[in-house]
Amino acid sequence: MLSVGNLAKRSGVATSALRFYEELGLIRSERNSSGHRRYAQAVIRRVAFIVFAQKVGMTLEEIGTELAKLPSQRVPERSDWAKLSGGWTRRIDERIAELERLRAGITECIGCGCLSLDRCRFANPGDRAARRGAGPRFWIEDRRV
Numbered sequence: 129m130l131s132v133g134n135l136a137k138r139s140g141v142a143t144s145a146l147r148f149y150e151e152l153g154l155i156r157s158e159r160n161s162s163g164h165r166r167y168a169q170a171v172i173r174r175v176a177f178i179v180f181a182q183k184v185g186m187t188l189e190e191i192g193t194e195l196a197k198l199p200s201q202r203v204p205e206r207s208d209w210a211k212l213s214g215g216w217t218r219r220i221d222e223r224i225a226e227l228e229r230l231r232a233g234i235t236e237c238i239g240c241g242c243l244s245l246d247r248c249r250f251a252n253p254g255d256r257a258a259r260r261g262a263g264p265r266f267w268i269e270d271r272r273v
């Protein structure tokens with residue numbers, strides 16, 4: 129069993145964030161005889177999941193929904209984690225696609241309405257992209273930029 133300090137040290141997550149995750153029910157601890165929180169070693173993996181899920185854009189509510197699929201009375205096994213993989217991997221794929229569009233669009237017209245690049249004249253003459261809605265339309269619509 130780990131103290132909150134040890135969990136913070138190993139996971140790289142601040143104790144305040146760990147307490148917040150616990151308040152949300154994303155992780156659980158037990159109290160020792162002195163009333164201090166103690167975490168099972170397996171909680172480290174949950175914390176890692178929470179951190180990386182946030183990095184790919186999942187909300188804490190969504191993460192909670194995913195983690196609720198894991199067994200609560202025993203340490204989750206590989207097959208338990210696999211139950212999360214469908215939505216999880218789809219989210220990662222979407223994030224990768226977004227980042228690739230971001231990279232590709234850095235020097236190209238993204239249809240945002242600024243008309244500030246020489247390429248905008250050809251790619252988005254007179255801000256035609258505005259007819260399709262707000263925001264950088266070529267990024268949003270996954271159009272090749």
Ligand code: FES
Nearest residue numbers: 237241242243248
């Ligand atoms: S980059 Fe903004 S309209 Fe082209």
